[in-house]
Amino acid sequence: MNVTDDNDYYFEIKPKLAFSLNLKELIEYKELFYFFTWRDVKVKYKQTALGFIWAILQPLIMMAIFTFFIGNAMDVPSDDIKYPVFAFSGLILWTVFSSGITNAGNSMVSNAQIIKKIYFPRLVIPISSILVSIFDFLIAFMVFIVLIVLYHQPVNVLKAFIFWPTALLVTVIATFGPGCLLAALNVKYRDFRYVIPFLVQALLFLTPVIYPISIISNVWLKYLLVLNPMYAAIILFRMPMMKSAPDYSLVLISFISGLILFFIGLAYFRKTEMYFADLA
Amino acid sequence: MNPILELHSVSKKFNIHHEGGSYLSLRDRIGDLVKFKKSRKSEEEFWALKDISFSINPGESIGIIGKNGAGKSTLLKILSKITPPTEGKIISRGRIASLLEVGTGFHPELTGRENVYLNGSILGMRKREIDKHFDAIIEFAGTEKFLDTPLKHYSSGMQLRLAFAVAAFLEPEILVIDEVLAVGDVEFQKKCLRKMEDVSSSGRTILFVSHNMSAVESLCSKSVLLKNGQLEFIGNSSDTIQQYMNLMEENLLSHTGVILFNSDFSDKPIYKAEILCDQKNSSNAYMGCRLEIKIYFKTEISLDSPLLGIIIKDSQGIPMIGVNNRHYVGNLTSNAVSEGSISMIIPYLPFFEGIYHVDIHFGNAFVDIEVLRDCFQFTVEPAKFTSTGEMPDKKINRLFINDIAWQLDAK
Numbered sequence: 001m002n003v004t005d006d007n008d009y010y011f012e013i014k015p016k017l018a019f020s021l022n023l024k025e026l027i028e029y030k031e032l033f034y035f036f037t038w039r040d041v042k043v044k045y046k047q048t049a050l051g052f053i054w055a056i057l058q059p060l061i062m063m064a065i066f067t068f069f070i071g072n073a074m075d076v077p078s079d080d081i082k083y084p085v086f087a088f089s090g091l092i093l094w095t096v097f098s099s100g101i102t103n104a105g106n107s108m109v110s111n112a113q114i115i116k117k118i119y120f121p122r123l124v125i126p127i128s129s130i131l132v133s134i135f136d137f138l139i140a141f142m143v144f145i146v147l148i149v150l151y152h153q154p155v156n157v158l159k160a161f162i163f164w165p166t167a168l169l170v171t172v173i174a175t176f177g178p179g180c181l182l183a184a185l186n187v188k189y190r191d192f193r194y195v196i197p198f199l200v201q202a203l204l205f206l207t208p209v210i211y212p213i214s215i216i217s218n219v220w221l222k223y224l225l226v227l228n229p230m231y232a233a234i235i236l237f238r239m240p241m242m243k244s245a246p247d248y249s250l251v252l253i254s255f256i257s258g259l260i261l262f263f264i265g266l267a268y269f270r271k272t273e274m275y276f277a278d279l280a
Numbered sequence: 281m282n283p284i285l286e287l288h289s290v291s292k293k294f295n296i297h298h299e300g301g302s303y304l305s306l307r308d309r310i311g312d313l314v315k316f317k318k319s320r321k322s323e324e325e326f327w328a329l330k331d332i333s334f335s336i337n338p339g340e341s342i343g344i345i346g347k348n349g350a351g352k353s354t355l356l357k358i359l360s361k362i363t364p365p366t367e368g369k370i371i372s373r374g375r376i377a378s379l380l381e382v383g384t385g386f387h388p389e390l391t392g393r394e395n396v397y398l399n400g401s402i403l404g405m406r407k408r409e410i411d412k413h414f415d416a417i418i419e420f421a422g423t424e425k426f427l428d429t430p431l432k433h434y435s436s437g438m439q440l441r442l443a444f445a446v447a448a449f450l451e452p453e454i455l456v457i458d459e460v461l462a463v464g465d466v467e468f469q470k471k472c473l474r475k476m477e478d479v480s481s482s483g484r485t486i487l488f489v490s491h492n493m494s495a496v497e498s499l500c501s502k503s504v505l506l507k508n509g510q511l512e513f514i515g516n517s518s519d520t521i522q523q524y525m526n527l528m529e530e531n532l533l534s535h536t537g538v539i540l541f542n543s544d545f546s547d548k549p550i551y552k553a554e555i556l557c558d559q560k561n562s563s564n565a566y567m568g569c570r571l572e573i574k575i576y577f578k579t580e581i582s583l584d585s586p587l588l589g590i591i592i593k594d595s596q597g598i599p600m601i602g603v604n605n606r607h608y609v610g611n612l613t614s615n616a617v618s619e620g621s622i623s624m625i626i627p628y629l630p631f632f633e634g635i636y637h638v639d640i641h642f643g644n645a646f647v648d649i650e651v652l653r654d655c656f657q658f659t660v661e662p663a664k665f666t667s668t669g670e671m672p673d674k675k676i677n678r679l680f681i682n683d684i685a686w687q688l689d690a691k
Contacts, residue, residue: 014364014369015365117384
C-alpha cells in the first residue's frame with residue numbers, strides 16, 4: 001500500500017479545527033442524507049393505517065378550521081385569493097417550517113446513540129429531518145393543485161413556475177437556520193425541548209399565514225412581524241395568485257432575517273458539533 | 281515508509297459535574313450568571329487520557345488492553361473522530377472506519393434489508409459497495425429467510441449476526457474495533473475472527489480493543505497497555521498481555537466485594553456492583569454457598585426490559601457459565617424502570633475451588649448498554665458437599681451438581 005503524505009486519505013485529528021463549512025466532506029456523505037431521510041419517512045408512516053394520507057390530512061384539517069372560523073366567521077380579507085386556497089397555501093409552507101424546526105431541533109438528541117458511536121458530518125442529521133418535511137410538502141402540494149382547480153382560483157402559470165420553487169427554497173433557508181440552532185442548543189440545554197413546540201405555536205399567529213399583513217395598520221408592528229423569515233416564503237408562494245403586488249421591502253426584510261438566522265444557525269452548529277458526543 | 285497512523289501526545293480531559301447529571305440545564309447556566317461564578321465548584325477535571333504517543337505501520341494490527349476505565353474507549357472515540365482530543369494530534373494516512381458498536385443505527389421498525397443499507401451507509405459504505413456485497417452479507421449473517429421482516433421480530437442473536445456481517449464487509453485502510461466480538465455465539469465469534477484475520481492479512485491495519493486475551497494474541501502482533509489514561513507498556517502482544525496480567529494480580533479486588541463506579545458519564549448506568557456470599561459482601565466464596573451478584577443502575581431513559589447477563593470465567597478465562605435473566609424468567613418487570621438494582625442469585629454455587637472472574641452485561645432487550653469485563657474476581661474455597669465427604673474428581677468435572685440422585689432397584 002502506498003502511504004504518503006499527499007495521498008487522498010491524509011488527515012489530522014486535532015483539538016480544535018478552524019471553522020470551515022467543509023462542503024467537500026458533506027458531498028462525500030451525500031448518500032447518508034438520502035438514507036437518513038428515507039429512514040425517517042419510512043419509520044414515520046410505518047404501522048399507520050392511513051400512511052402518507054397524514055401528510056395531506058394535517059394541513060387540510062387546519063385549512064378547514066381556519067376557513068370556517070377566520071375566513072367565514074371573522075371575514076378576514078385574503079389578498080383577493082379564495083380564502084381556503086389562501087389558508088392552505090400558507091399552511092403547507094408553514095407545516096414545512098414548523099415540522100422542520102421541530103424535527104431538526106430534536107434530531108441530535110434522538111440520534112444521540114448514533115452520534116456517540118460513529119463519526120459523520122453532523123449536519124447530515126438536521127438537514128435530513130428538514131428533507132423529511134419537504135417530502136411531506138410535495139405530497140401536500142398535489143392537494144394544493146387540486147384545491148386550485150376546485151375553487152377556480154386563477155393562477156399566473158409563468159409566475160408559478162418561478163415563484164413556487166423560489167418559495168420552497170426560501171422556506172428551506174428559513175427552516176435551516178433555526179433548526180440547526182435549536183438542534184445544537186438542545187444537545188447542551190435540554191430546556192429547548194420545551195421551547196420548540198411553544199415557539200412554533202406562537203409564531204404561527206405572529207406570521208401572516210392565516211391573515212394578510214394588510215390588516216395590520218401599525219407600521220412598526222408590520223416590520224416586527226415580517227422579521228419572521230416565513231413571511232417572505234409565503235408571500236412569494238402566493239404571488240402567482242395575487243392581483244396586486246406585495247410590499248417588496250417587507251418581503252426583503254423577511255428574507256434577510258431568514259438569511260441571518262441561517263448563518264447564525266450554521267455557525268453555532270459548526271462551532272459546537274465537535275462536542276456533541278461528549279454532551280449527548 | 282511512513283506510519284499509517286501516528287499519535288502525538290494525545291490527551292483528553294473531561295469536566296465532571298458532580299450534580300444534576302451530565303448535561304446542563306439552562307437554569308444552572310443562568311443561575312451561574314446571576315451568582316457571577318465562573319465555574320461551578322462541583323466541576324472537576326478528569327484526564328481520561330494523558331500523553332499517549334505511538335505509531336502504527338501499514339498492515340500492523342494493534343491490540344489495546346487495560347482495565348475498565350483505563351481510557352481504551354476514549355482513545356477509540358478520538359481515533360474515530362467522535363470526540364476531539366483536548367491536546368495532541370493524530371496523523372492518519374488512510375481512511376478510518378470504526379466499529380464501536382455493532383448495528384449502529386439499526387432501527388427496529390425497518391426490515392433486515394433496509395437496515396443493512398442504513399447501517400452500511402452510516403458506517404461509511406457507498407450504496408454501490410453495499411449492493412455489491414449485499415448477498416454475501418446476508419449469507420454471512422445467515423438471515424436470508426428474514427430479509428423483509430422488520431428487525432424487531434429478529435432474535436437478538438440474529439440482529440447481532442446481521443450487524444456484524446455488515447461491518448465485516450467494510451474495506452477501510454484502518455479498522456477500529458471495540459469489544460464487539462464479545463457478543464454472539466462462539467461459532468459466530470470464530471467466524472468473525474477469521475474474517476478479521478483476512479482483513480489484516482490483506483494489508484489493512486486493525487486497532488482492536490478487547491478483554492479477550494487469546495483473541496488479542498492471535499489477531500494482533502503488537503499491543504498497547506493503558507493504565508489510568510496513560511500508556512503503561514507497548515510491545516509485542518504476549519509481553520503486553522503478561523504486563524496486563526501482572527497488573528491484574530496487583531489489583532486483586534478488595535475483599536469487601538463492593539465496587540463503586542464513577543457514574544458521571546451518562547452512557548455508563550451502573551454505579552455500584554456487589555458480590556455477596558451468603559448475603560454478606562465478600563469476594564471469598566466457598567463451594568456450595570449462596571452467591572449473589574448485584575448491580576445498581578440509573579439510566580437517563582427508562583428501560584422496558586432491563587437485562588442482566590453474567591459470565592463467570594475460570595482463572596484461564598474460559599467461561600464456566602453465561603446466563604441472563606431472559607433465559608430463566610423472561611422480563612423482570614412489566615413497567616419501564618430507570619433506577620434500581622438487579623441481582624443474580626445462585627443458591628448453591630457449583631464451582632470447585634479456584635479463582636473466578638465475572639463479566640457483567642447490562643442492557644435492554646436489544647442491546648448491551650454497559651459491559652463490565654472482569655469486573656469482579658472471587659475465590660472459591662473448598663467445602664464438603666457430599667454426604668460421604670468424598671469429592672468427584674476435579675480433573676473430569678468442571679462443575680459439580682449438588683442434587684444428583686442415585687437409585688438402585690434390586691431384583
